[in-house]
Amino acid sequence: MISLHKKLWIPGPTEVKDDVLEQQSNKLFGHRSNDFTLLYNSVLDQLREFFKTEQHITVITASGTLFMDISGRNLIRPGKKALCLVNGSFSDRMYKTLVNCGVEAEKVDIEWGKAPKPEHIKEKLDQSEFDVVTVCQNETSTGVKVDLKAFGDLLKNYPETLLVVDAVSSLGGDLILPDEMGTDLIFASTQKCFALPPGLAVGIVSQKALDRTKEVPNRGSYTDLNAIFAYFEKKRQTPSTPNISLLFAFDYKLKQMLKEGAKNISARLTELRDYTHKWALDHGFGLFAEEGYSSVTVSTIANKLEKDVGALNKALGEKGFVIANGYGKLKNQTFRIGHMGDHTLDDLKELLAAIEEIWEL
Numbered sequence: 001m002i003s004l005h006k007k008l009w010i011p012g013p014t015e016v017k018d019d020v021l022e023q024q025s026n027k028l029f030g031h032r033s034n035d036f037t038l039l040y041n042s043v044l045d046q047l048r049e050f051f052k053t054e055q056h057i058t059v060i061t062a063s064g065t066l067f068m069d070i071s072g073r074n075l076i077r078p079g080k081k082a083l084c085l086v087n088g089s090f091s092d093r094m095y096k097t098l099v100n101c102g103v104e105a106e107k108v109d110i111e112w113g114k115a116p117k118p119e120h121i122k123e124k125l126d127q128s129e130f131d132v133v134t135v136c137q138n139e140t141s142t143g144v145k146v147d148l149k150a151f152g153d154l155l156k157n158y159p160e161t162l163l164v165v166d167a168v169s170s171l172g173g174d175l176i177l178p179d180e181m182g183t184d185l186i187f188a189s190t191q192k193c194f195a196l197p198p199g200l201a202v203g204i205v206s207q208k209a210l211d212r213t214k215e216v217p218n219r220g221s222y223t224d225l226n227a228i229f230a231y232f233e234k235k236r237q238t239p240s241t242p243n244i245s246l247l248f249a250f251d252y253k254l255k256q257m258l259k260e261g262a263k264n265i266s267a268r269l270t271e272l273r274d275y276t277h278k279w280a281l282d283h284g285f286g287l288f289a290e291e292g293y294s295s296v297t298v299s300t301i302a303n304k305l306e307k308d309v310g311a312l313n314k315a316l317g318e319k320g321f322v323i324a325n326g327y328g329k330l331k332n333q334t335f336r337i338g339h340m341g342d343h344t345l346d347d348l349k350e351l352l353a354a355i356e357e358i359w360e361l
């Protein structure tokens with residue numbers, strides 16, 4: 001039996017408000033109707049306004065990982081290579097996905113907890129040609145963010161190389177402006193900073209990336225980025241049947257996000273991050289992420305007191321909360337608090353008070 005609801009302080013899926021959930025119960029219409037065109041384009045227009053972008057935008061019925069496959073099948077020409085910055089589990093998933101798509105990919109390993117920086121790839125870019133560089137803007141496994149603009153600026157010197165960015169757990173939370181930062185494909189899932197249920201993925205695509213797709217054969221069908229935008233150009237709809245119910249919720253949620261404003265959302269989440277960090281240090285824990293590169297949406301706390309994270313979560317569950325243990329090899333060495341979406345400082349104080357009580361801090 002599914003247990004009592006626990007407020008989600010995990011780094012996705014995050015807590016979804018009742019009014020947003022309720023939007024999914026709107027009566028359906030056909031995805032080839034004018035009503036659908038209006039709904040879908042309202043979502044895209046709001047995304048364009050939120051991210052202040054002139055680039056192409058699509059919303060696909062899938063989770064964010066689909067965009068890793070899309071990257072592998074659309075952006076790397078035959079005989080060309082990808083360069084993947086890997087500093088955690090999700091950036092590694094991107095590398096592996098490209099390899100699974102049959103792409104030749106070179107991996108630059110960076111210690112978990114540290115941030116990828118332009119200096120990690122500059123020499124490689126000078127020595128060899130790469131069709132794409134991949135980077136994870138917000139490594140959810142470690143709580144490390146990257147300075148995207150620094151990568152965008154670097155790649156201005158390599159016009160054949162596209163910047164492909166996994167921002168699954170930060171887009172819509174951290175302040176990310178694709179045009180200013182110079183990204184060519186940046187993608188996210190709805191269950192993170194958009195505070196919606198899982199099931200939709202957002203991709204923001206430069207003209208350069210879209211042009212590149214024409215030079216890449218075997219793009220598949222669901223993963224054919226060129227076909228997605230060609231269909232949109234003609235019909236202003238999606239090539240296959242989308243999750244209309246979630247799009248109702250997305251349209252509604254974006255109105256709330258625009259009202260709060262991208263800068264204010266990012267400032268609110270930064271305050272939660274800073275409060276969480278201070279709390280952790282004041283109680284004798286450590287911070288896992290390299291200084292200056294801490295994620296705005298997920299705090300990874302070094303478990304210096306060697307507390308039992310599994311037992312904590314069990315006890316927290318009885319109080320109606322859940323946090324995340326460390327990811328993979330970081331289990332028990334770290335624990336993570338996801339503070340994305342609609343969470344507020346008052347909510348966070350409630351959670352931290354519950355942890356203090358359970359661990360007798």
Ligand SMILES: Cc1ncc(COP(=O)(O)O)c(C=O)c1O
Binds near residue numbers: 011169
């Ligand atoms: C940084 C990052 N990339 C990719 C993914 C995978 O996203 P999805 O589960 O929506 O496919 C996640 C999920 O947690 C993530 O945090």
